Structures are given as structure tokens and as C-alpha cells.
Amino acid sequence: MQDKITTSLQSELTQLAARIAKVNGYTHDQHLELLSHLEDKAMDYITRETPIQEEDILILVREHFGKEEILHDLMGPQSQPGKASLAEDMRHFNWGGPGKDDFWGVFAFPWKQENRIRYALMVMILWEILVIGVLLFFYFKKLSSGWLLGGLQFIPILMATILYFLHLKIGSKLDNKRKELKRSTELESEVILVRGMIQLPGILQYDLGKLKFTPLTGTPFEYSLQSLQKVVETRNCNGRLLLGNNIYFKIHLKEENERLGFAVSQPAPWRKLFKTKS
Amino acid sequence: MTQEKELVGASTSLLILGVLAKSPDYGYQIVKRINQEAETIFQWQEGTVYPLLHKLEEEGWIRSQWETAENGRKRKYYYITPEGKETLESKVKQWKEFTGVINRIMEVSHAR
Numbered sequence: 261m262q263d264k265i266t267t268s269l270q271s272e273l274t275q276l277a278a279r280i281a282k283v284n285g286y287t288h289d290q291h292l293e294l295l296s297h298l299e300d301k302a303m304d305y306i307t308r309e310t311p312i313q314e315e316d317i318l319i320l321v322r323e324h325f326g327k328e329e330i331l332h333d334l335m336g337p338q339s340q341p342g343k344a345s346l347a348e349d350m351r352h353f354n355w356g357g358p359g360k361d362d363f364w365g366v367f368a369f370p371w372k373q374e375n376r377i378r379y380a381l382m383v384m385i386l387w388e389i390l391v392i393g394v395l396l397f398f399y400f401k402k403l404s405s406g407w408l409l410g411g412l413q414f415i416p417i418l419m420a421t422i423l424y425f426l427h428l429k430i431g432s433k434l435d436n437k438r439k440e441l442k443r444s445t446e447l448e449s450e451v452i453l454v455r456g457m458i459q460l461p462g463i464l465q466y467d468l469g470k471l472k473f474t475p476l477t478g479t480p481f482e483y484s485l486q487s488l489q490k491v492v493e494t495r496n497c498n499g500r501l502l503l504g505n506n507i508y509f510k511i512h513l514k515e516e517n518e519r520l521g522f523a524v525s526q527p528a529p530w531r532k533l534f535k536t537k538s
Numbered sequence: 539m540t541q542e543k544e545l546v547g548a549s550t551s552l553l554i555l556g557v558l559a560k561s562p563d564y565g566y567q568i569v570k571r572i573n574q575e576a577e578t579i580f581q582w583q584e585g586t587v588y589p590l591l592h593k594l595e596e597e598g599w600i601r602s603q604w605e606t607a608e609n610g611r612k613r614k615y616y617y618i619t620p621e622g623k624e625t626l627e628s629k630v631k632q633w634k635e636f637t638g639v640i641n642r643i644m645e646v647s648h649a650r
Contacts, residue, residue, distance in 0.1 A: 289614070290588075290592075292604075292614070293565065293588065293614050294588075296564070296565075296566070296611065296612065296613050296614065297565060297566050297584065297588075299611060300566040300567075301566070301584070303609065
């Protein structure tokens with residue numbers, strides 16, 4: 261029979277057996293026998309020799325979908341479609357934002373080439389909508405159509421300017437920003453931050469137990485990882501592949517009742533950090 | 539048909555000794571073997587077998603030793619002892635006598 265118990269599962273089983281043995285005052289022999297029993301049980305589930313029963317399904321559903329603190333977010337009045345604020349509605353409508361029923365308070369994705377282009381396109385579209393809106397306003401105010409056509413000629417120039425700024429200027433501004441910030445941080449990464457309707461390039465840092473988001477302009481904000489309840493790595497949110505096929509760290513902070521999600525270009529050191537934290 | 543708990547409970551030592559008389563095994567496999575034989579008549583909970591095994595070991599009817607199982611992991615195998623075999627024979631005899639009495643009574647009551 262092939263042993264399919266992974267190292268991480270083995271470690272969980274060992275810890276569980278040690279905990280139970282300690283609580284119940286088992287001898288070393290009983291402890292080892294319990295561990296071997298748990299291993300056999302896990303193996304039977306893995307190989308489907310023991311089919312999952314109704315009680316097992318209930319435990320899984322309760323564990324993964326029935327947690328009160330998560331349900332509170334999902335089912336609470338703030339998540340009801342009719343009562344959501346304009347800002348919340350816009351956030352869910354946003355191309356870079358997560359799905360509404362698995363709401364992430366703060367969201368960040370890596371500041372890398374393909375995401376820069378996506379970001380640039382999004383800013384351009386927003387600017388174009390604004391420019392066209394202004395022009396239409398003047399048009400309906402009985403200004404000649406020459407004004408409208410003249411105004412539209414500026415759009416390609418505007419697009420080129422924005423692309424230039426995003427590719428060159430913002431990159432160097434981010435570099436400067438990082439230099440300004442505290443240098444003793446344990447981990448840092450350049451990201452595009454999404455918070456509410458605001459999407460800005462910025463720096464994500466971990467230092468002294470805190471996760472700090474510093475946008476290029478505006479006030480930095482931070483979260484303590486003291487109440488870190490759970491870290492999950494995911495590519496999907498509600499069955500939808502998230503932006504750029506990145507691996508996102510989805511963090512649930514119990515005290516703040518906040519969920520954050522972020523992806524970075526180099527996830528390995530962050531993964532190591534969360535392994536020690538959770 | 540599910541059996542009464544008392545009826546299954548009274549036969550636990552007999553079942554474990556019977557299984558081990560056929561071949562030595564470790565706790566998890568012992569429960570599986572008994573449950574496979576019992577099919578839908580009764581099903582043992584996995585947790586119940588270990589206290590029984592430890593009790594039988596204290597009685598001297600079985601002994602245990604750690605060995606490497608088929609899956610390459612260390613498992614605590616239980617073996618029936620000569621005393622255990624004697625006890626099993628005695629218990630089987632008692633069981634047959636007991637069920638014999640019940641069968642005779644049932645035959646009489648059916649015949650009427």
C-alpha cells in the first residue's frame with residue numbers, strides 16, 4: 261500500500277496525538293498507538309477506503325463554511341445588496357476587486373509588468389470617461405460640436421501621457437518611497453493597493469508583527485497580526501480566478517474582523533513568515 | 539438487523555480473541571476485520587477496541603509488540619497467548635452452550 265500522507269498532514273497528526281495524549285495522561289506506548297490509529301484513519305480517508313459519512317460532511321461544512329465570525333460578514337446587514345453603500349457597490353464592481361460574498365477589506369497585487377499595463381488601462385478608461393463626460397456636458401450646454409471634436413483629439417495624447425507616467429514616473433516614485441520608508445523592515449514588496457474605490461501603487465511591508473500598506477500618496481495604514489486567525493493561499497475567490505493568476509495570501513484577522521488578501525512577486529519569504537505566525 | 543448493545547458487549551473479548559487466534563494484527567485492523575465480518579449486524583466504534591486490548595493484555599490473554607506494517611509504518615501488533623487460547627476455547631464452549639439453550643427454547647416455542 262502506498263503511503264500518501266504528506267509531511268504537513270503527518271505533522272498535524274503528530275501534534276494532535278501529542279495534545280490528546282497530554283490531556284488524557286497517556287503513556288508513551290498509548291500515545292504512539294493513538295498516533296498510528298490516526299495515521300491509519302487518515303490513510304483510509306485519503307485512499308477512499310473509508311467513505312466520507314454524513315457526520316463527516318457536516319463537520320467539514322461547519323469547519324469551512326459555518327464559522328460564526330465569517331458568516332457574520334457574509335450574512336450581516338452590511339452585505340445585503342439593498343443596503344450596501346455606493347463605495348461598497350463600486351468596490352465589487354471594480355475589475356481588480358474580490359467578489360462581494362467573500363469580501364476582502366484590503367486587496368493588493370504585485371507591481372509587475374502585466375499588472376502595470378492593466379492598471380494603466382484602468383486609469384486611462386476612468387480618465388476617458390471623465391473627459392467625455394466633461395465634453396458632453398459642454399456639448400449639451402449648446403457649445404459647438406467643434407469643441408467636442410477638438411476635445412476628443414486630446415484623448416490619445418492623454419493616454420500616452422498616462423502610460424508614460426505609469427511606466428516610468430511611478431516606478432521611480434515607488435523606488436523613492438521605499439527608500440524613504442524604514443529600512444529595517446523584515447519583508448517588503450511593491451504592490452498595487454485596492455482599498456475601497458482607491459487603487460494606488462504602494463509598498464507592502466511586514467515589520468514587528470504588523471502588516472503595513474503605504475500608498476504612493478495618502479495615509480499609510482497597518483494591521484497587527486496579533487489576532488491572526490487564519491492564512492489561506494488561494495488563486496480563486498468564489499470560483500473565479502483572481503487577477504493575473506497570482507497566488508494570494510488571504511488573511512483573516514479575528515479582532516478586527518477584517519479579511520485582507522494580497523499577492524507579491526516573491527511569495528516564498530511571506531509564506532515562511534505566515535507558517536511561523538499561524 | 540442491528541444487535542442490542544448488551545449482546546455485542548458480552549461478546550467483545552470473545553470476538554477479539556477469535557480474530558487474533560486466526561492471525562495477529564494491530565488495533566485499527568482488528569476493528570476493521572470484526573466490522574467486515576459483522577457487516578450490518580453490528581459495527582464497532584474504533585475507540586472501543588483499545589481499552590479492551592489493554593485489558594486483555596493485562597489478563598495475559600494477549601501480548602503485543604511493535605512491528606513494521608505493510609505500509610512501512612510501525613504498528614503495535616497483538617498476539618494471542620497460550621492462556622488466551624485456553625480462555626477462547628472455554629468462552630466458545632460457554633457461548634455454544636448458552637446459544638444452544640436459547641435455540642432449544644426457541645424451537646419449543648415455535649413448535650407450539
